[in-house]
Amino acid sequence: xxxxxxxxxxxxxxxxxxxxxxxxxxxxxxxxxxxxxxxxxxxxxxxxxxxxxxxxxxxxxxxxxxxxxxxxxxxxxxxxxxxxxxxxxxxxxxxxxxxxxxxxxxxxxxxxxxxxxxxxxxxxxxxxxxxxxxxxxxxxxxxxxxxxxxxxxxxxxxxxxxxxxxxxxxxxxxxxxxxxxxxxxxxxxxxxxxxxxxxxx
Amino acid sequence: xxxxxxxxxxxxxxxxxxxxxxxxxxxxxxxxxxxxxxxxxxxxxxxxxxxxxxxxxxxxx
Numbered sequence: 001x002x003x004x005x006x007x008x009x010x011x012x013x014x015x016x017x018x019x020x021x022x023x024x025x026x027x028x029x030x031x032x033x034x035x036x037x038x039x040x041x042x043x044x045x046x047x048x049x050x051x052x053x054x055x056x057x058x059x060x061x062x063x064x065x066x067x068x069x070x071x072x073x074x075x076x077x078x079x080x081x082x083x084x085x086x087x088x089x090x091x092x093x094x095x096x097x098x099x100x101x102x103x104x105x106x107x108x109x110x111x112x113x114x115x116x117x118x119x120x121x122x123x124x125x126x127x128x129x130x131x132x133x134x135x136x137x138x139x140x141x142x143x144x145x146x147x148x149x150x151x152x153x154x155x156x157x158x159x160x161x162x163x164x165x166x167x168x169x170x171x172x173x174x175x176x177x178x179x180x181x182x183x184x185x186x187x188x189x190x191x192x193x194x195x196x197x198x199x200x201x
Numbered sequence: 202x203x204x205x206x207x208x209x210x211x212x213x214x215x216x217x218x219x220x221x222x223x224x225x226x227x228x229x230x231x232x233x234x235x236x237x238x239x240x241x242x243x244x245x246x247x248x249x250x251x252x253x254x255x256x257x258x259x260x261x262x
Contacts, residue, residue, distance in 0.1 A: 136236050136239030136242070136243065140235065140236060140239070144228060144231045144232060144235065144236075145228070147227075147231050148220060148224050148225075148227045148228035148231060149219075149220075149224050149227070150218055150219065150220060150224075151219070154218035154219055155218070157217065157218050158214055158215075158217070158218045161214045161217055161218070162206075162214060165206065165210055165214065166206040166210065169206040173206075173246070176246065
């Protein structure tokens with residue numbers, strides 16, 4: 001490192017020209033971290049600032065930038081800061097151990113999540129089956145039609161229309177009111193016989 | 202679950218049994234006040250878009 005020489009400010013401007021440096025704020029912004037995170041990394045010597053300006057502000061070099069890049073990648077993989085420090089300072093076996101440990105932990109988390117998902121899907125299924133009991137049944141439906149001024153006679157007319165236009169939907173609708181298959185068959189039966197058998201409107 | 206009858210067909214059928222527009226409005230009001238969840242379920246079953254369901258239900262309050 002080129003240090004000393006023609007005064008502090010001259011040194012600083014020399015560095016600025018020769019290599020790109022970052023202030024702590026600039027570096028923090030580049031990685032969407034807070035300044036205090038970088039101060040902390042500096043304090044625990046995970047990422048010590050390479051230099052200082054004349055007025056004592058931390059400066060980071062391109063090498064620091066790349067180190068922080070690796071730190072962030074390891075953080076995303078869920079590694080602890082202590083483990084990252086080991087990783088960055090060592091080669092070979094201890095490095096592999098740290099990663100293997102994290103690999104096993106991730107596997108366990110996947111299992112935990114799968115379990116959670118199974119539980120949730122069970123809850124969903126239960127909710128869906130509770131849902132199949134109709135919120136409106138035959139009696140409620142008839143009462144509402146009556147209250148709206150539909151005569152009983154018109155209701156059989158409605159069944160015939162329904163059966164003629166959309167027999168499947170007719171069946172489905174009656175089933176959704178909780179009417180038994182047997183009764184549905186009866187209703188659809190006389191609906192099909194139509195005008196001849198039932199009242200003429 | 203969605204019905205194979207359209208909203209229009211349903212209205213036609215109601216029309217045929219004497220449920221005119223005024224009575225249909227009354228019917229929605231009844232449905233909304235007596236069985237709000239059933240009202241929602243029924244309109245969904247008819248395949249009515251959510252936006253329209255909201256409009257019909259808030260107009261029935």
